[in-house]
Amino acid sequence: MNEWRGKSNVQEAVAERGPERRDRPAVRSQPAVRLPNEARRLEALREYNLLDTLPEQVLDDLTTLASHICGTPISLISLIDKDRQWFKSRVGLSTSELPRDISFCGHTILQPHMFTVPDATQDERFADNPLVTGDLQIRFYAGMPLTSPEGHALGTLCVIDHKPRQLTPLQQESLQVLARQAMTQFELRRQMREVGESEARLRLALDAAQMGTFEWDMAHNRVTWSRGHEKLWGFKPGEFDGTFEAFTRRVHPDDLPGLNVEIARCLAARETFSSDFRVIWLDGTVHWIAARGEFSFDARGHPLRMRGAVLETTEQKRAEQALARRAQLASLRADVAQALTRAGEPRDIMQQISEALVMHLNAAFARVWTLNEAENTLELQASAGLYTNLNGLQSRVKMGEMKIGRIAQNRAAHLTNEVLHDPEISDPEWAKREGITAFAGYPLLVENRVMGVVALFCRSRLSQEILQELAHIADGLAQWILRKLAEEALHATQSQLEQYTHELEGRVAQRTADLKGMNEQLEAFVYSIAHDLRAPLRALIGYSQMLVEDHSADLDEDAKELLNRIQNSSGFMDKLVIDLLAYGRAASAEIELAPVSVQEQWEIALSQCATQIEQTNAQVETIGQLPTVRAHAATLGQCLANLLSNALKFIKAGAKPQVRFWSDDHGHYVRLWIADNGIGIAPEQKERVFRVFERLQSSRYPGTGIGLSIVRKGIERMGGKVGVESEPNKGSRFWIELPKTF
Incomplete structure (x- = not known):
């Protein structure tokens, strides 16, 4: 994992915040306030003897686990000293401490629960903080206070990311569990140190004062005790009768067999006797005794006596037992937390x-x-x-x-x-x-x-302590079961939704296939009908022309007018059929896409519209170099000719058509533009103009209403798009978008 090493940069950034930088505006970020009991909190922190100590694997494991669970590059166990935050454990950060007045953790210890900053750049407390604006680039922070049993916030377990984010409820719960584990480790460390110090004091007292001394005359089975020794056994001064049996009567019955075995073993091995056991006073209270003694033997190797000392270790044993119970509960808590965060059935x-x-x-x-x-x-x-x-x-x-x-x-x-x-x-x-x-x-x-x-x-x-832990475990287990029930319900809903989606997609696909087939049949039918209609239409046009040429003198004016109407209607009908055939070819003809020169097809379109250009005295301008696109040459030429013809046609009376043609680069596509100075199109009519037989100006401008439909069908079959930008009386800009050739 990469580590941030910008300590010097942070120091420089802090320096820039100082009074010597008069030209800089005041920063918005705010140091955290100090707690009212700050002096006592610092005293409690020092009692744990954690500051400036060596790393400990068990704490490093917790920060590593926090980083993995929360998915953050940085995880820290931070202790808040008077003017600094010092990192007892760190993942993803090489520096060991930072100034307290720029720390996020200084804010966390003011909270009873988790402190979260989703995006530091949007938080006025941190927006100009050097840890946010500098190399570290903190964006997200979440920290849990590490609070002692006495209620003093010693520091935090925190996770940090370089991008804004939130923790999931599971990650929040896991961070809380890990924070409790960290505090448990602090407590274990303190209590182990206290136990060690207690043992040292006890040894010193035993060596210096020889409290509870005894001598056991093994030949006569008599025991001589000091007054302090009698007190440890619950006897009043002078009450002990000096017999070994009186000694053993006070030993706890569960410990006496083991004590006798140890005495026998040390005698046989001529070793120093050392044993810890319990004694029961007359009032029924149980006390722990630590006994040490040396045997002496006669010349023949027979045991003569044992001299030694005893010390009551009840408080020490209670502390050890309490420590063991806490360690036991900490291990239980860790195992339960690990199970609840593990994936599985x-x-x-x-x-x-x-x-x-x-x-x-x-x-x-x-x-x-x-x-x-x-x-x-x-x-x-x-x-x-x-x-x-x-x-x-x-x-x-x-x-x-x-x-x-x-x-x-x-x-x-x-x-x-x-x-x-x-x-x-x-x-x-x-x-x-x-x-x-x-x-x-x-x-x-x-x-x-x-x-x-x-x-x-x-x-x-x-014990009450165990019962409290069990209650906590029950709460966590209940929350976990509820979460699992919600996950199962969500999974069932998702499965059902996926099934519905699959069925719907199948229906849509079938309906689309059916509609496509119907459209193809309709287009084929239209093409067939249009093709069959041309023969009688051409005959009608031919016969009417013959009547005009051969029998004009025999016809009166009314007959000539009717014959003229027949010719005009037949001509329109023939043009309509031709357009229908063109639309049918655009819709159903086999086309093969290949690199096509837009310049060549534009010149063909100009040639096809030459008569119209000449008649309208139009000005047609080609701007810039035209590209090569992936298309079908004949289809593209037809589309360009149709768009050019419309640009020349839909002009105000008496106006001179002005047409511009150019291309734009759109990534993997090329967009071709044909702009005119015509009558324009209302916004609500932009989509209608591409429909078959739609004629917005049917009374003023001749046409079949199929030309733009042919353009759309042809362009879409080549994998492209077509559209228009227009306003009434401000002209139109039609565009075609086709794939580039690479």
């Missing part, structure tokens, strides 16, 4: 969560049910531990029935550390036989909507 993921509960909480077994809302029934989806079979009495539980059904119906957790005395437990003998002590069952709720139930039986008591 929902049942497999719920099975992984059940197995994590069994492994990390020493549960006898754990199960997950989901609610079938249609049947109002809880269905067993996962089971780990003693029972893994999903088929059985509790595989399908009606709402309100049995303990699991009542948990769902009441929407309330059922928790107990006294399973044998719980009336909700249906088989106390089974619980006693299996050593079951505790039960925890949680409804999986999202805004009071039941998603299912998660439950587990344990062989040890469930």
Whole structure:
């Protein structure tokens, strides 16, 4: 992954913001305000002993995971010092610290939740920030505050991108989970350091004060204790009778066998005795003791005595146990979070969560049910531990029935550390036989909507800390199930939509094919009819001409007028048939596309319209060099001739036609323009002019209304387009667009 290395550029940008740059306007970006308890927050930060320490793989793994999940090039664990932000872990950034007054993270620690900047350039707090305008080019930022158990925001886990964006809900949830993991690691680090310091103090006290010293006369089985030693065993001064049996009576019965084995082993191996065990005071309280001792032997190797010291380590053990519990819960939280963010079958993921509960909480077994809302029934989806079979009495539980059904119906957790005395437990003998002590069952709720139930039986008591973690896991699992239900519904809708789309496309394709066939048949029919009509029309024209030439003297004026009308109508009809034949050829004739010189076809069009140009005294101008296009020569020539003829025809009375012809480059296409100074076309009529038999000026200008239809059909068959730009009384500009030749 590329790393940004522009620290010097940031420093320069910060310098430019200083008072010496009087010529620059004031920047809009604003440093974050300081917290009211800033001094205490800084003190708490230093208590963790994190600043300026070496990288740690477990934290680097979290930033790497955040970068991968959120899809960002930069991910940081940032600690906010007095005047700087220092990066304990970083991905995609080489510098180890930046000034606090330009940091985004300084704003994040003011928030109780995630702080997001979708586009820094559009945020007045950051628009002129050097991290935005400089080489780093920050556009997107999302950060979660890393808050200590005492409520102090030490820093952030943040992700950064060079382009504006948003995190998905899943990415936001994952970033929150990773932030909690980072804070858990900080806590583990602090507590491990505190435990280490505690152990050192205890060793120093033992060495310096020799508190709790003892001597065991093994030959006479007598034990001599110091007064401090008696206190550690819960005896009053002078109450201990000095016998080894009095010593062993106070040792926890679960630890005594192991203690005796260790004593025997050290005697046999002549090693220093060292053991940690529990003692039970008369008031029933349990205390941890760390004992160390050296054996002495006579000349024959028989043990004489053991001298040593003891120290109460109850607080240390409690701290170790608390640390172990937190590590255990952190591992559970991490495994559950990883399962919920992993792709896979929902049942497999719920099975992984059940197995994590069994492994990390020493549960006898754990199960997950989901609610079938249609049947109002809880269905067993996962089971780990003693029972893994999903088929059985509790595989399908009606709402309100049995303990699991009542948990769902009441929407309330059922928790107990006294399973044998719980009336909700249906088989106390089974619980006693299996050593079951505790039960925890949680409804999986999202805004009071039941998603299912998660439950587990344990062989040890469930602390309040564990119960809180289980409640958090239940909330996360409920949200995940709701999300999966939404995904399944979306997938079903998409599948149905795809099916409908496929069916619709098939219908459209069939309808299009049918219409195309009908059009082709109609065009063939029109072509055939037009071709057959020409013979009688030509005969009619010929006979009328013969009457005019041979019998004109025998006809009166009315007959001559009628004969003239016959000739004009027959001529129009013949022109119409000719245009219909041309349209039929444009629509159905086989054409082969090849490189065609526009210049040559334009000259042919000019030749075809030469008489019309001469009669109208028109001015025709060709502008620039004309290109070569991929087309059919005869079709293109016909289209150009039709457009030129129209440009010469549709002119105001008494006006002199002025026509211009040129070409433009349009990427892979060439656009040919024919512009005139004619009567123009109203905007609402632009599409009509290309329809067959459409004549907008039928009373004033002769024509069949097919010429532009021939142009459109011919151009489209060559893979091109045709259009017009026009206003009434301002002339028209017709254009043809055809592919280039390469």
